[in-house]
Amino acid sequence: MKYCDKCKITIDTFNSYCPLCQQVLEGEPSPDLIEKYPEYVSANRKIYPITKKIIMFVTIVSMIILLIINLASYNGNLWSLIPIGSIFFFWILISVGIFSRQNIAFRFVFLTFLLIGLLILIDEASLQIGWSYNYLMPILLSVCNLAISGIILIKRIDYRDYILYLLTIAILSLVPIILVFTGIITIVWPAITAFALAIFILLFIIFFFPKSIKDEIKKRFHA
Amino acid sequence: MNKQSRHETWFRMDNSGKIFPEVSSHRETNVFRVAISLTEKIDNVLLQQTVDTILARYPMFKVKLKKGLFWSYFDYNSKPFHVEELKHYVCGEISPKKNNGYLFRVMYRNTDIIIEMFHSLADGAGVIKFLKALTYEYLVLVGKDIKPDNLVPTKNQRPSMEEYEDANTKFYDKKNKKHVPEKRAYRIKGSPLSEDLTGIISGTMSTSRMIRLARENKMTITEYFAALMMYTIYITQIQYRGQIKSNQAPVKIFVPVNLRKHFPSNTLRNFSNFVKVGMVMTEDDISFEDLKIFVKEQFEKGMTKSELIRKMSENVKFEKNIFLRFTPYFLKKYALKIGYNMLGMKLNTMSLTNIGKVDFPESMQPFVFDVTAAVYAGKFNTVNCSIMSYQDRLKISFTRSIVETTIEREFFRHFTDLGIDVEIESNYVEEY
Numbered sequence: 198m199k200y201c202d203k204c205k206i207t208i209d210t211f212n213s214y215c216p217l218c219q220q221v222l223e224g225e226p227s228p229d230l231i232e233k234y235p236e237y238v239s240a241n242r243k244i245y246p247i248t249k250k251i252i253m254f255v256t257i258v259s260m261i262i263l264l265i266i267n268l269a270s271y272n273g274n275l276w277s278l279i280p281i282g283s284i285f286f287f288w289i290l291i292s293v294g295i296f297s298r299q300n301i302a303f304r305f306v307f308l309t310f311l312l313i314g315l316l317i318l319i320d321e322a323s324l325q326i327g328w329s330y331n332y333l334m335p336i337l338l339s340v341c342n343l344a345i346s347g348i349i350l351i352k353r354i355d356y357r358d359y360i361l362y363l364l365t366i367a368i369l370s371l372v373p374i375i376l377v378f379t380g381i382i383t384i385v386w387p388a389i390t391a392f393a394l395a396i397f398i399l400l401f402i403i404f405f406f407p408k409s410i411k412d413e414i415k416k417r418f419h420a
Numbered sequence: 421m422n423k424q425s426r427h428e429t430w431f432r433m434d435n436s437g438k439i440f441p442e443v444s445s446h447r448e449t450n451v452f453r454v455a456i457s458l459t460e461k462i463d464n465v466l467l468q469q470t471v472d473t474i475l476a477r478y479p480m481f482k483v484k485l486k487k488g489l490f491w492s493y494f495d496y497n498s499k500p501f502h503v504e505e506l507k508h509y510v511c512g513e514i515s516p517k518k519n520n521g522y523l524f525r526v527m528y529r530n531t532d533i534i535i536e537m538f539h540s541l542a543d544g545a546g547v548i549k550f551l552k553a554l555t556y557e558y559l560v561l562v563g564k565d566i567k568p569d570n571l572v573p574t575k576n577q578r579p580s581m582e583e584y585e586d587a588n589t590k591f592y593d594k595k596n597k598k599h600v601p602e603k604r605a606y607r608i609k610g611s612p613l614s615e616d617l618t619g620i621i622s623g624t625m626s627t628s629r630m631i632r633l634a635r636e637n638k639m640t641i642t643e644y645f646a647a648l649m650m651y652t653i654y655i656t657q658i659q660y661r662g663q664i665k666s667n668q669a670p671v672k673i674f675v676p677v678n679l680r681k682h683f684p685s686n687t688l689r690n691f692s693n694f695v696k697v698g699m700v701m702t703e704d705d706i707s708f709e710d711l712k713i714f715v716k717e718q719f720e721k722g723m724t725k726s727e728l729i730r731k732m733s734e735n736v737k738f739e740k741n742i743f744l745r746f747t748p749y750f751l752k753k754y755a756l757k758i759g760y761n762m763l764g765m766k767l768n769t770m771s772l773t774n775i776g777k778v779d780f781p782e783s784m785q786p787f788v789f790d791v792t793a794a795v796y797a798g799k800f801n802t803v804n805c806s807i808m809s810y811q812d813r814l815k816i817s818f819t820r821s822i823v824e825t826t827i828e829r830e831f832f833r834h835f836t837d838l839g840i841d842v843e844i845e846s847n848y849v850e851e852y
Contacts, residue, residue: 204829204832204833204836204844205833205836205837205842206623206832206836206842206843206844207841207842207844208841208843208844208845208846209843209845210846210848212634212846212848212851215844216825216828216844216845216846216848216850217825217828217829217832217833218825218829231530233845234508234510234529234620234845234846234847234848235507235508235529237504237508237510237617237849237852238507238508252801268841298517305662331566364589368552416430416486416488416493416495417488417489418488418489418490419432419490419491419493419583420827
């Protein structure tokens with residue numbers, strides 16, 4: 198036990214001064230003393246490695262250069278959006294797809310929509326013949342559907358979290374069908390196929406996991 | 421855990437718990453700590469086993485935070501829980517993304533078991549029950565011959581629904597929910613410690629001596645400490661400086677009240693309210709005697725049943741508001757955040773939590789040595805205080821986010837001047 202004759206308190210510590218008045222303590226610590234609180238060890242700080250900085254710098258500079266060249270030689274075609282969009286997608290793919298700690302289904306849905314957006318952008322910036330929404334959108338949505346149901350079935354993850362996403366995407370697979378009726382999509386069979394697949398998945402969920410959907414909705418929507 | 425409960429365990433958040441996830445951050449962690457010192461060194465493998473069994477008994481704690489459309493809620497957490505070795509941080513942030521989604525920590529060091537809990541999940545009284553159960557099961561696992569004596573819930577008991585109820589809404593009174601506007605409180609000044617550090621200084625005194633001291637003044641221990649705290653803040657921070665604008669705000673001590681003692685409920689979740697003593701202290705000659713009378717009066721006023729119900733209903737009112745209820749969560753979040761930053765946090769100078777006496781069955785007493793409680797200290801509430809006692813050891817812990825220790829010093833010197841022995845513990849945060 199040590200003693201502070203100014204504050205008249207006792208304290209058992211290896212430190213030499215009183216925590217209250219910073220004066221020097223008298224006496225010796227107990228022989229079997231272990232400090233009550235551990236020493237401070239600095240937590241790992243956020244450090245951006247130099248390589249990451251270089252890559253970031255190069256991409257931003259190249260994006261700006263692309264845009265400037267495009268605008269300087271502008272002939273009614275914004276071709277620079279294609280590489281710029283792709284670079285963006287690449288970064289998001291890395292940060293969301295690989296490093297994010299979000300759940301997998303969310304990342305899938307997010308990236309799928311981003312990819313569809315990018316493809317539509319490329320389509321519009323190039324030939325404008327509609328291959329992106331006619332073929333690729335329904336296919337990508339179906340792939341995403343299958344991927345998520347695959348993960349749920351194979352990995353046996355807590356499917357309660359995933360079902361909402363699955364439902365979302367099944368419903369969003371209706372988007373091509375709606376686009377067919379509004380006449381934007383001209384080639385019908387991929388859209389129909391994607392829709393059929395979405396219906397199939399929906400039915401599968403309703404037949405095989407009916408309870409959990411009810412629970413999930415109750416949970417998510419309680420007011 | 422059996423299959424059935426795996427699908428069904430989810431809990432609505434209780435009324436007071438709803439606010440915390442939105443307003444918590446790295447600095448305002450809303451985390452509090454209870455610790456127990458046993459007489460022997462803690463075996464971390466056995467402790468891990470104990471926590472696993474306890475979590476099966478208390479599904480309420482085996483949860484993670486999830487967002488719904490209108491409110492967030494606690495969902496069953498299927499990931500494993502890990503006990504950790506104690507780090508330097510006191511009441512550090514419990515991020516829902518780390519720690520496998522769990523909203524509490526169990527740590528060990530030497531002979532201590534430390535629980536840190538996010539305030540959404542439970543309040544002091546709830547955690548004490550959890551701590552008691554944990555200690556009991558741990559000691560059983562170590563091989564001690566002890567009996568629960570109805571003081572400690574054991575793992576073989578079935579969890580009852582009563583433990584999860586939101587008692588606030590149960591005692592809600594529509595007619596008694598008037599909102600009383602409050603002024604912003606005085607903020608204790610000091611030079612901030614570097615970002616993620618919190619200082620803790622605890623003083624242990626004799627419980628019986630403290631009770632005698634409070635009785636001599638015809639007060640309860642909490643009242644006595646509240647009065648002394650105001651006096652300490654006054655002499656260290658405000659006296660003779662009343663002309664300064666920031667010193668003209670009232671000094672307000674926030675004292676949580678365990679409502680289980682006033683209303684019949686056995687819930688483990690948040691069921692506490694508060695009494696606040698507030699006073700503008702610009703005069704130069706306020707004495708401790710004046711403050712004692714003042715604090716006693718304010719406590720009597722604040723502790724009446726109707727006043728407690730009013731404060732409870734004031735909070736529940738917001739939750740019941742039909743407009744707010746059906747606002748999507750992502751909008752509601754901002755409303756709560758703005759409201760709390762403007763009002764909630766800045767209405768108190770300091771919180772003084774008296775968790776009270778912890779009882780253990782007689783057969784367990786030889787193995788338990790000491791208890792400690794601590795509350796986080798943030799940017800606005802730079803010094804907080806919590807009290808907890810076991811047998812003849814009453815421990816007052818100050819947590820602070822500032823370097824200065826003048827309040828602690830004057831507070832403890834008051835007792836040493838009265839001839840009472842004080843044993844100090846500190847994490848010597850100013851070293852780093």
